[in-house]
Amino acid sequence: MNVYGTQRINENGKLEIGGVEAEGLAETYGTPLFVYDVKDIRNRAEEFHDAFRAQSVNYQIAYASKAFSCIAMMELARDLDLSLDVVSDGELHTALEAGFPAERIHFHGNNKTPEELEMAVKEKIGCIVVDNFTELTWLMALTESEKTEMEVLIRITPGVEAHTHEYISTGQEDSKFGFDLNSGQADEAIRRLLDHPFLKLQGVHSHIGSQIFRAEGFEEAVKEIYRMIRKWKESMNYYPQVLNVGGGFGIRYAESDKPLPLHVYIDRMVTAAKEEAEAMNEPVPEIWIEPGRALVGEAGTTLYSIGARKDIPDVRTYVSVDGGMTDNIRPALYQAEYTALLANRAAEETEETVSIAGKCCESGDMLIWDLDLPAVNQGDILAVFATGAYGYSMANNYNRILRPAVVFVEDGQHEIVIERETLTDLTRRERKYSKAAAVQKEKQV
Ligand SMILES: Cc1ncc(COP(=O)(O)O)c(C=O)c1O
Numbered sequence: 361m362n363v364y365g366t367q368r369i370n371e372n373g374k375l376e377i378g379g380v381e382a383e384g385l386a387e388t389y390g391t392p393l394f395v396y397d398v399k400d401i402r403n404r405a406e407e408f409h410d411a412f413r414a415q416s417v418n419y420q421i422a423y424a425s426k427a428f429s430c431i432a433m434m435e436l437a438r439d440l441d442l443s444l445d446v447v448s449d450g451e452l453h454t455a456l457e458a459g460f461p462a463e464r465i466h467f468h469g470n471n472k473t474p475e476e477l478e479m480a481v482k483e484k485i486g487c488i489v490v491d492n493f494t495e496l497t498w499l500m501a502l503t504e505s506e507k508t509e510m511e512v513l514i515r516i517t518p519g520v521e522a523h524t525h526e527y528i529s530t531g532q533e534d535s536k537f538g539f540d541l542n543s544g545q546a547d548e549a550i551r552r553l554l555d556h557p558f559l560k561l562q563g564v565h566s567h568i569g570s571q572i573f574r575a576e577g578f579e580e581a582v583k584e585i586y587r588m589i590r591k592w593k594e595s596m597n598y599y600p601q602v603l604n605v606g607g608g609f610g611i612r613y614a615e616s617d618k619p620l621p622l623h624v625y626i627d628r629m630v631t632a633a634k635e636e637a638e639a640m641n642e643p644v645p646e647i648w649i650e651p652g653r654a655l656v657g658e659a660g661t662t663l664y665s666i667g668a669r670k671d672i673p674d675v676r677t678y679v680s681v682d683g684g685m686t687d688n689i690r691p692a693l694y695q696a697e698y699t700a701l702l703a704n705r706a707a708e709e710t711e712e713t714v715s716i717a718g719k720c721c722e723s724g725d726m727l728i729w730d731l732d733l734p735a736v737n738q739g740d741i742l743a744v745f746a747t748g749a750y751g752y753s754m755a756n757n758y759n760r761i762l763r764p765a766v767v768f769v770e771d772g773q774h775e776i777v778i779e780r781e782t783l784t785d786l787t788r789r790e791r792k793y794s795k796a797a798a799v800q801k802e803k804q805v
């Protein structure tokens with residue numbers, strides 16, 4: 361198996377991440393445990409920066425914080441000269457708490473509340489990506505009453521739809537996100553924005569999907585947006601300063617996943633934008649992207665302890681771990697596939713095929729089907745790879761299971777960045793029901 365990032369199988373036959381043995385991390389912090397290989401995140405951010413520098417364009421790389429958000433991650437994103445995509449007051453709050461510069465934050469979402477818009481305006485964030493007319497109306501009223509300018513992008517659906525492992529080109533009016541191009545709604549939104557004294561339209565945003573392996577989708581999106589830009593230039597003399605092409609760059613979950621080098625996506629989208637701009641005799645806009653998964657996905661590994669085993673002769677062997685769909689809902693939600701090995705016996709030959717079950721009271725709580733491992737023992741440490749994106753960020757308390765801890769490792773050092781949830785945390789915000797207390801009192805009389 362190809363290991364990820366800085367991982368290696370060391371002379372003792374143990375999995376090492378960032379120069380630290382995974383087994384030792386499991387002992388120190390307990391399991392389940394998310395381990396992030398910080399060097400891998402740094403390398404990927406640098407790869408994106410290099411790709412843009414090589415193209416000599418103005419750019420921003422906005423980390424899509426929905427993939428994994430916590431204070432330490434926001435600090436890291438800041439230090440890596442990334443911008444930030446947030447989708448809620450919670451993500452914005454986390455970024456601000458971490459000292460992330462407000463002017464590099466972009467606010468997304470198809471249902472931003474008036475309170476969230478107010479927070480964004482008050483904190484003077486970099487821009488709001490306007491998604492629909494409701495939001496536009498609120499934002500106009502808000503900036504007028506506050507007499508504050510706000511930069512915005514307009515999110516459009518370019519009619520290029522990307523699916524996992526493929527992309528297909530379809531009319532995509534049927535999406536909850538953004539203004540569709542064909543009904544004239546995008547034109548109308550731009551017209552309203554251009555007339556507004558406080559909202560400053562910086563450019564256009566599109567996001568074609570997630571876990572994309574082909575660069576053509578981005579190229580096609582750029583061309584489709586330019587088809588509209590030519591119209592907008594003619595009808596409203598509008599030409600965008602910023603073209604945000606979104607995120608979605610694919611990563612390796614299963615061995616069969618073959619992601620492109622990151623620069624290939626950038627080269628294709630920037631080349632398309634340059635050609636289109638040149639054809640219009642206009643400047644190349646700033647190109648912005650919003651990678652989430654591609655920055656943190658492969659950097660994350662989840663360590664679990666092996667628990668119960670159930671052998672069904674001639675059918676299957678289930679091996680259960682101390683986490684599951686509560687820390688990684690992606691297999692249950694998207695039939696997502698993962699690879700794994702035993703971190704404490706990483707060099708041993710495979711001897712059996714088992715299926716890895718989570719501990720939730722739910723048949724669909726399976727992490728990996730048919731995984732080849734050495735003969736598995738109770739207490740072995742299973743390392744599931746590429747769980748860094750949409751793992752912890754989608755974690756939940758189903759069955760009142762506690763959220764795991766998160767550790768950053770780098771250069772042989774390890775540091776906890778999110779403490780494991782405790783049983784006390786679980787009930788901290790709960791209050792007794794007064795009527796239940798009254799019934800108890802009555803029964804005692
Ligand atoms: C608007 C937007 N930008 C960026 C992303 C990040 O996507 P990914 O993590 O696949 O790069 C998403 C999620 O799909 C998104 O909806």
Ligand SMILES: N[C@@H](CCCC[NH3+])C(=O)O
Pocket residue numbers: 426570690749750
């Ligand atoms: N949460 C999804 C991707 C959605 C990204 C946000 N638009 C995943 O785990 O792959």
